[in-house]
Amino acid sequence: MSELLRLNNIETYIGQYHILQGVTLEVKKGEVTVLLGRNGAGKTTTLRTIMGLNPASKGSIVFKGEEIQSLPTYTIAQKGIGYVPEDQGIFAGLTVEENMKVAIQKENEETHKRLDYILNLFPDLKKFWKKPGGLLSGGQKQMLSIARAYVNDNQLLLIDEPSKGLAPIVVEKVMESILQMKDQTTIVLVEQNFMMASTIGDCFYIIDDGRTVTTGPMKQLKEDEEMKRKYLGIA
Template identity: 75%
Template sequence: MSVQLKLMEIETYIGQYHILQGVSLEVKQGEVTVLLGRNGAGKTTTLRTIMGLNPAAKGIIEWKGEQIQQYQTFRIANKGIGYVPEDQGVFPYLTVEENMKVAMKTNNEATKERLEYILQLFPDLQRFWKKNGGYLSGGQKQMLSIARAYVNENDLLLIDEPSKGLAPIMVEKVMESLVAMKETTTIVLVEQNFMMASTIGDRFYIIDDGKTVQNGTMSVLRENEELRRKYLGIA
């Protein structure tokens, strides 16, 4: 499998704070790469830096061999990278249908087919198609947020904490949808729920104090209790 996305010694500041101090990783096509680490380690900032929302001060970001670290966010999105933020970003006063239409870059046959597929994955969205986004539950908003990123023909999805604050039954539904999506789309996932991360992830990178400290296949991390305890605080 080819490497789609590559970060090399990325450093990022937010105001006066030096958040990322040397993040390096590779994302292979067709895999789910999970970013793990304690709260405040720099995982969300890594996704935001890839999207140009918190521009990199140093280092290189390559997307399919092209350096994109100086690009504006809209240009990065147009390269085929979708972003699902931690706060979901749903427009509360637009209907589910309008939220989807705002997100759709095109209205061609391929997009329509993807929309039909999404509504099969997330039947709640079809059920509340004419309801405002603010009417949805937390889990339904998360589904809508993921659906908006997936409806376009993106080659990569960056998904930040999709299970955060969700009831267990909704976590199961989100997991099922991501497992289905990984058949056609590469995913970089930030996720604190280790059960979810280890179930759907192929590879992991652990970020600690703004630096990449460990990486490997998810099977290695599942079997390495010492590593989990040291960096994630879980047995």
């Protein structure tokens, strides 16, 4: 599989704090790459750095052969990277329909096909099409956030903690949806729920104290009890 995204020794500061101190990873087209690590390890900052929200102070980010680390966030988004933030990032005062319209960069036949696909994947969004986003349940808000990132022709989706705060039955629905979406796009997933991460992921990177410490196929990590205990706190 061809390389879609590469981070080379990325360092990022937030204020005076040196959050990322050497993150290197490679994302192959058509795979789900999972970023794992304890809380505060730098996983969310890695996604935000890719999007230019927390600019890198050192290193390079290469997307489809082009360095993007110095570009503004809106340009990075236009190049085909969709972002689902940890806090979902929807507009609570807008309806589901309006949230989707705001997200669409270019309205064309392909966009309509993607919208139809995502509404079939998340029928609750179609059901509450005219309902304000702020009145949706937690799971429905997460579905809307994912739909907003997917509706454009993005070659890469960055999804941060999609299971956070959701009931187990809703987590299963979100997991099933992402599994279907992986046939259509490449995904970088940050996820604390190891069951979900190990079911969806093709490969993993573990980040610890702002550095990439190990990587490999997800099957390898599932069988490595010592590594899970050491870096993830899974007994």
